Amino acid sequence: MDDLFNLVTSPWILVRDENCNEETVSIQDLFLKAHQFEAIAGETVTQNFAILRLLEAILSTILYRYDLNGQPQPDVNQKVLLQRWAKLWDNGKFPPEMMEPYLKDHAEEFNLLGDKRFMQSREARKANVYSCKKMIGDLAVSGNKDRLFSFREWDEGEEPTISKAEAARWAQSLILFDDTAVKKSKEYKTVKGKGPDTAPGVGWGGKIAPIYFEGASLFETLMINCVLLKEGAGLWGDMTPYWEVQESIEDSEGMRLERRLIPQPNDFAALLTLPSRRIWLVEAKEKNNEIC
Numbered sequence: 244m245d246d247l248f249n250l251v252t253s254p255w256i257l258v259r260d261e262n263c264n265e266e267t268v269s270i271q272d273l274f275l276k277a278h279q280f281e282a283i284a285g286e287t288v289t290q291n292f293a294i295l296r297l298l299e300a301i302l303s304t305i306l307y308r309y310d311l312n313g314q315p316q317p318d319v320n321q322k323v324l325l326q327r328w329a330k331l332w333d334n335g336k337f338p339p340e341m342m343e344p345y346l347k348d349h350a351e352e353f354n355l356l357g358d359k360r361f362m363q364s365r366e367a368r369k370a371n372v373y374s375c376k377k378m379i380g381d382l383a384v385s386g387n388k389d390r391l392f393s394f395r396e397w398d399e400g401e402e403p404t405i406s407k408a409e410a411a412r413w414a415q416s417l418i419l420f421d422d423t424a425v426k427k428s429k430e431y432k433t434v435k436g437k438g439p440d441t442a443p444g445v446g447w448g449g450k451i452a453p454i455y456f457e458g459a460s461l462f463e464t465l466m467i468n469c470v471l472l473k474e475g476a477g478l479w480g481d482m483t484p485y486w487e488v489q490e491s492i493e494d495s496e497g498m499r500l501e502r503r504l505i506p507q508p509n510d511f512a513a514l515l516t517l518p519s520r521r522i523w524l525v526e527a528k529e530k531n532n533e534i535c
Contacts (some may be wrong), residue, residue: 246356246357247354247355247356247357247409248354248355248356248407249350249353249354249355250269250270250353250354250355250361250387250411251269251270251271251346251350251353252271252350253269253355253407253408254265254267254268254269254272254408255268255408255409255411255412256268256269256270256273256283256285256412257283257284257285257286257408257412257463258273258280258281258282258283259280259282259283259284259424260281263280263510265284266297267408267452270298270346270353271297271342271346272342273461274302274338274342274346275288275336275337275342277337277460277462277465278336278337278460278461278462279460280334280402280460280461280462281459281460281461281490282396282397282457283426283461284383284465286379286409286412286413287413287414287416287418287447289419289453290402290412290413290415290416291420292419292448292453292455293415293418293448293467294412294418295455295464295465296415296419296515297415297516298464298516299468299469299515300465300482300484300512300515300516301345301484301509302469302510303344303464303469303471303479303482303511303515304345304482305341305342305345306324306327306328306331306359306469306471306486307319307324307471307479307481307482308345308482309341309345310327310336310341311327311330311331311338311340311341311342312338312340312341313338313341313342313343313344315344316407317481319478320478320503321472321476321477321478324471324472324478325472327498328466328469328471329335331466332466335462336462337462344398346375348440349486349487352486352487353486355407355411355414355524356400356407356524356526358422360523360524361376361432361486362414362415362418362485362486362516362520362522363414363522363523363524364516364521364522364523365370366521366525367521367522368523369524370521371520372525374402374403374473375403375404375405375410376403377408378410378414378417379405379413388416389469397515400481402517402527404527405500406492410524414522414524417446417520418444418446418518418520418522419448419480419518419519420446420448420449420519421445421446421449421520422499445516445519446520447519448519448520455468456468463535469491470511474511479509479510479511480508480510482510482511482512482513483508483510483512483513484513484516485513485516485517486516487516488513503516518533533534
């Protein structure tokens with residue numbers, strides 16, 4: 244499990260407490276100590292937002308499926324759901340017995356590496372290969388030339404690498420905020436109204452002008468941004484975050500749809516985790532705990 248860098252138990256999320264001390268925590272530790280942290284404190288605010296969306300997807304899924312004692316209760320109505328949220332708010336922290344059953348049952352889906360990778364697609368291995376400089380959002384170095392002023396240094400002639408923890412953070416940012424540097428392609432069949440030469444544009448996060456509320460603690464921030472009801476106070480559909488779905492990117496004829504139109508998901512968790520880009524991280528050869 245450690246070799247696969249499991250995001251539930253391996254530290255990778257940067258957080259800050261009220262005294263401005265920074266700490267790197269796993270998903271499990273973040274939820275259990277969220278009331279002690281002030282905010283997510285990654286490399287950029289866009290990265291923080293991407294990780295916040297991921298955490299909200301986990302939280303909303305758990306609230307729809309479990310009570311505060313961790314007992315499965317998936318058949319909820321509006322009243323039960325709001326009471327569950329209110330009790331959790333009054334509790335002031337996330338109880339371990341509520342959070343751990345889901346994280347334990349779905350732990351294998353949160354591996355950064357291995358056969359089935361968290362928020363990654365095997366099909367991406369057939370696409371363009373980029374240096375890790377491409378995925379580092381506060382560096383933004385083109386693959387064509389080095390940046391004139393750079394605050395990171397790698398040995399000359401050495402393939403740039405970053406740690407698995409940092410790669411996990413930037414992967415979430417890349418999936419949501421990727422730039423327009425995706426080449427036009429005539430190789431694959433495309434959907435009606437989207438010709439082969441239509442560039443996909445920036446990622447979804449770059450189009451929506453992200454806004455969220457901040458509480459006095461990370462616990463409060465997670466709670467007040469957890470949208471459990473749709474507009475009009477109706478329940479969402481069954482919470483189905485992206486990592487629980489076996490998605491195919493082929494049509495009924497077995498043809499790849501590189502840039503297809505995707506129906507809008509009908510639940511909060513799916514909305515928050517629908518990736519704008521398909522990626523596959525490459526582990527650096529002969530280097531421990533690094534991604535290139």
